[in-house]
Amino acid sequence: MNPQLNSSAPAADGGSGGSVVLAWLVVGLPLAWGVSQTFLKALALFK
Template identity: 80%
Template structure:
């Protein structure tokens, strides 16, 4: 006998994505320090090749 999936189970809830402004703010909070760190690493790496 095979087990049948429970068809009365509730569908998984989808998360509210919020507003576009909060997404942009989140990317800025992460992206700006990341960009600064990458640029500083690149500048310091250039000094190794002088």
Template identity: 80%
Template sequence: MNPQPNNSTPPATESGMGGSVVLAWLVVGLPLAWGVSQTFIKALALFK
């Protein structure tokens, strides 16, 4: 007999927390994208 694991917590996307995950990624991703773009723009100035 193979015992089945007792996973009482469903994945986040199935429990209605998908919006929270997207919001968390936006909170982290938008400032990160802004910082990367600013670094790239300032690095271009070095090659002019």
């Protein structure tokens, strides 16, 4: 029987809050850059 995992429980194998934040930054920063570039381009529509 595997233990019931708690998604908010302290991490035992790299799942700490810090790891989660870091992981989201790895994908969030490029996405934010792409969205900002697209948003700047979209502004031309409102000029």
